[in-house]
Amino acid sequence: MASKFEFARLPVADGVNGWWEILPPPSEATCFQGNRHFDFVVVGGGITGLCAARRLAELAPESSVALVEADRIGRSTAGRNSGFFVDLPHDISSEGYSKSVEADKADVQMQRHGIDYVRSIVREQGIECDWRDDGKYHGAVNKRGKDALKHFAEGLKRIDEQFEWLDVGAIAKVTGTSFYHGAIFAPGCSTVQPAALMRGLARTMPKNVEVFELSPVRKLARGAGGQVLSFDGGQITAGKVVLCTNAYAATFGGNPNGLLPVYTFASLSRKMTSAEAKALGGINSWALIPADPMGTTVRRLGNDRICVRNHFAFRPGLQVSPSDLRKAKSLHQRSFDRRFPMLNDVALEYTWGGALCLSANSGALFGATEEGLYQAIGCNGLGLSRGSASGKVIAEYALGMSNEMTSQLLKQMQPKPLPMRPIADMAVSTAIWFKEFSAGAEL
Template sequence: MSQTSIRQPVETGLSGWAALAPRRFPVRTLESRQSADWLIIGAGFGGLSAARRLRQLRPEDRIVVLDAQEIAIGASGRNSGFMIDVPHNLTSGNYSVGGAESSLLEIRQNRMAIDFAAGVAQEYGMPVTTFDPSGKINAAATERGLKLNRAFADSLRQIGEPSETLDAAQMREITGTGYYLGGVHTPGAVLIQPADYIRRLAEGLAGEIDLFEHSPVLSLTRKGPVWEAVSTRGGVQAPRVILAVNGHIESFGHFRHRLIHVYTYASMTAAFPADAAGAERWALLPADPMGATLRKITQDGQSRIVVRTHFTYNPDIRVSGQQVAGIAARQRRSFDERFPALKHIPMEFSWAGALCLSTNHAPAFGEVEPGLYSACCENGLGTVKSTLAGMMAAEQAAGTDSEALRQFRQQPPPSRLPPQPIAWLGIHSVIRWHQLRAGREG
């Protein structure tokens, strides 16, 4: 395979997570021809998790990681910062888990990834503001939302998973607003500052791997027993390559016409006194998955609220500044409805972040060519699913046999999409319908 003219990532808007995460180590750019035992392309949750797992499995091998941008500037620093153990499927239109057997398997896999991340947090001394195992709340603002929450709690009880149902008064005490009618708290989720987590993980690995940023892969070619990646000022040859580039796996010639490229949008307020808006920290997912996700974060006596709403289908994997600005204006109204006492607090950051989905909720995973492995398509749970895919890709590529890997490899490939423009019309219509139905939850 010779793949040239690889499409490069384009980000729109400055993520508040990245803006608030200090950089503690220098940026290195690839500026020479090099050889390695392993090449990992992409330094997000998938790529860095793969690198750490390889260090555990092959401590003597040389590992090179290339990223087209600065770490945490891309998708890894643009999500809502939830590591969720209890599954939900964005393509299904609700949060209710499926059959008990498949749900329990997904929970075990998600918790394996969370345990891996907890090991990272412990090893590198991450503070609670970066890695907080406090759980999350599914918040309901409508009668329909309450009904969805009851179904969610019932499905959890059926598989023996704990949860706590919260009434309107409890929600007001937690959030400082009377907007919500109820909630369901699940204890297994971890709240992270995603950009800070990624940068601290990269810093911890810095002495064990070679990480090169601002080093986009322009071509990837098989040359006999090795792969050669060519970047702007250098290149890397390695017998084994792991692609941890999420939706950009299509740009490398694999899983084309099988992946749905969706963007979600977020805004973060300027800092305000921590005693406003309820408890010091809280995290809300919407009862309706097309509703608004909110988090209150606090550090050094100052708080901010992050609001994430709206989805758009962007098959070219880019959005305009105009799109971000338009949705940011709607997020402002959504925020003001929830927190009228904070209307004077400006939004300091607004940004877009890419998601990669498949219609059958399957990852783009496995050995796609000899020595070339994919750990992509996180299906809306990027922090957990990408961590897991990176771990599993490292194990598969290193020839490690485990029950977890065998189960992960049993998943089917992503289903093929209808041709354009049928795919665009269908996906756009589904997103639009679900966002309209979300109503006050959004």
């Protein structure tokens, strides 16, 4: 990134984030105003920024840290996801989620590093976010899906990871539906209420962190006293800036950085009555991802709502349209009805979209771009665990530490350059369409 930068795209309300809506009203936001100096400024209050700000404050308790977020913390993408802290290989652009043995093992180690960090904060701070270490199911709905699971299972064996096969009856006992023909259970995944986690992480920051919400950074430039960040209400000069803006960092002009803002969508049902929950059967909380990465993710939440996620759309403008949301809702309803015919009166109450930050080769941006400017960007669909790790580790790197994790992240691939628009748009949209079409029954 150049030493002078304008933040061209900012988050907008893409649908209604159900996770946020079902929480109690938030405390009032503190917006940034005035002219201040901080030793560190972290831009972006998603999971990556929240972990970066906390880690900076933990390791440098005498320093001043500002965390600035354009939206409310928990309402933007990190609070909009399906809440899976995935530990296993999860390259959503590859068949069977995996890369090579060495790369898969390194990914697992990094993802667990992130999960362990956040879990320890949740426990120490007593953050109420329905954190569960209950693992996840990978469900198949036909032979194609079962073949994909076999391939995934072989990959897990190669890296010595535990898993368990469930036949049609066993997965029905968990989910209450006979929709799935078989599944793999992987024990290492944790799940959360994502908006509650993000709010909780922000609320429990160490004393030397100031959190500013509804405070978009408009410009960033290098000045005499350090990096200068411009806001609607003033300026911050900072010794060091860490950018954790994920998809909002994608550039498409003369110097495209290979980051692809690809939206995905979720819906949350209304609460089931106890009679409806009884008609569904199964256990009262489970989390399932599809055998085909383009299929439907489903969670039953302990409070008796169901969350479904599917559908992808390349939206370089970082905004979805009302028709994108209508299409997503109708796909979600169809997926819900196919899985839960016994719940035909249970409406989907909230539908929303959010931007993943993908790249053609699953590469990401990590490290320093110039003196005093750092970045940890590019979640590739796995932001909860990978973002936690890269946020923690970029803070260590910015403080001059060097360890196994900093080396691993510095070595990772850069995002592959894209062709110019509109060729890039056509190529990405066609690839998504084709993959979704192939996912067929898994939707």
